[in-house]
Amino acid sequence: MSRNDALRAARLKSGWRSADAAAAALTAHGRQLLDDPHFTVSPRTWRRWEGPRPGWPSEETALVLRDAFGKWPESLGFTTPPGWIRPEHHEETSMQAARFLDVTAAALVPGPLSRQQVDPALVDYFQSQLEGHYRADMMLGPHDLIGTLGPQYQLIDKLTRSATGETRRGLLRVGAAYAALVGWLYQDAGDMSAAVFWRGITQEIALRARDPHLIGYAMVNSAVVRTDLGDGAGVVDLCEAALDEPAAVVPKIHVMAMQQQAHGASLLRDRAEVDRLIDQAARLLPRVDDDLPWGNACRRTPGYLEVQRATCYGRLGLGVEAGALWEEVLALVPATARRDRGVYMARYATAAATARQPEQAVEIVREVAAIAVETGSARMRRELETLERAMRPWHDAPVGQDLAEALAPVTEGT
Structure with missing residues (x-):
């Protein structure tokens, strides 16, 4: 880059149309913030900041920039010096750790818990809630739903520990679907650590349920994370693993794995493979007719496969x-x-x-x-x-x- 685009963008968003205007405005802001009538940023300094070698501002100027733009200099395109730790770094680290503990709490409740009678009808109850959660996700986004789904998963986990036989397996299957959705919500919210954690929970429960369809679904969910991480080879590995025994899984898993593998192929710069996989998935899409309550985006999303191809x-x-x-x-x-x-x-x-x-x-x-x-x-x-x-x-x-x-x-x- 030939200039500091980050600082220029911040200037324009603040309504400062020129370096002269920005220097005057930041000078006035700094004098008020620091109560220092001598604080000054010259137009020449500002133009240097927007150039290819902006350097690093003094400590007090860094505070003024942070107060004016809501960002520290390293987020405004300045060259971060060795050893720089912004004042709020330790506080942010503690907050991130606390958030991650909140994420894991629902999945890591210690046991054993007191046993209770589990009505088999609860499996259908939790399954019936899933479709509403999927629709709400499309309309609301992640933040409003994460707080709802975590406690629901926790309840499913608690019931699973008491249930037996087919009721237990049914709760494991629905629990895996809830964990997958929580993982997706965190991924959409940009919290990749939590997303990876919940994708792991999904795979664990799918294996415990001994359900080949869910195991394939969990693999594809992990491949979605790998796509966001830009790991094309990892995406392909996981999607191929999901179809390791193709006759054992329903067509929906084939469609999901093929379209996600196409994303891996695009990361590997292979257009021919993208088209081959999407076209193959399109031929299978009319055969998706299972009654599984999860993974139905291929039926619910208009133009599902063309969305993947366009992406x-x-x-x-x-x-x-x-x-x-x-x-x-x-x-x-x-x-x-x-x-x-x-x-x-x-x-x-x-x-x-x-x-x-x-x-x-x-x-x-x-x-x-x-x-x-x-x-x-x-x-x-x-x-x-x-x-x-x-x-x-x-x-x-x-x-x-x-x-x-x-x-x-x-x-x-x-």
Whole structure:
């Protein structure tokens, strides 16, 4: 990069249209914050900060930048010196540890617990709740549901310890589905440590249930995490493992594993393999007719496989092809599926930028910003960061400023 884009973007979002205006505003802010009439940032200093070698500000200037923008200098493109530890680092580390303990608590309740009679009808009760949770996830995003599902999983785990026979196996199966959904919610919220933890819980319970369909489903769920981590080979390994005994699993598992393996192929830059896997999954999709309560996105999501193909094409840099697919998909997605629609539109905007249509990209993204703030989806924010990278060729053009203004509601909340 030839200049400090992070600081420039922060300046534009604050309404400071030039280095002179930014220097004057930060000077005034610093004098008030520090109660120091001599605090000064010159226009020349600000221009150096936005250049390719911004250096590192003094300690008091770092505090002023943090107060003005809500970010420490390392998040504003400055060159972090060796040994720098921002003042709130230890507090943040403790908070992250506390959050992770909250995540694991529901899955790690010590036993044995007092035994109780378990009615077999409870298996159907918990299964019937799943579809409502899936629909709520599409409309609300992760944060509102995590607090609900954790205690429900804990109750299922408690009942499983008392149940016997087929009731116990039924509770294990439904518990695996709940754990998988919790893992997905944490992944969507951007907490990959918690997501990996819950994916592991899903695999453990699936193995305890001795259910080959659930074991395959758990493998695909882990592959989704590997996709977000950019590990194409890991994705392929897990999807191939899910289909290790193809005759043992229902067609739905085949469809899920093939489409996720296509994502792995796109990470490995293999378009031919992407198309082969998606086409093969499409031939199997009409055969998905099981009554399993989990993993039904392939039946519930409009244009499910074309969503995967468009995403893979976007990852491969095929902007024109991806854009055409996104236009078709978005015509099918209902307005109530807010989170999914926002993610798809962000990818559509990136495809437009890749196809060198920056004005169209900005027009698309205006709606996405509002959805990202509303749902709190970290996945959507990551898609918007990808868009920002694709828009770098127009950084200094008016359309680049339009993009910064469109994304201001999102970046101001980070």
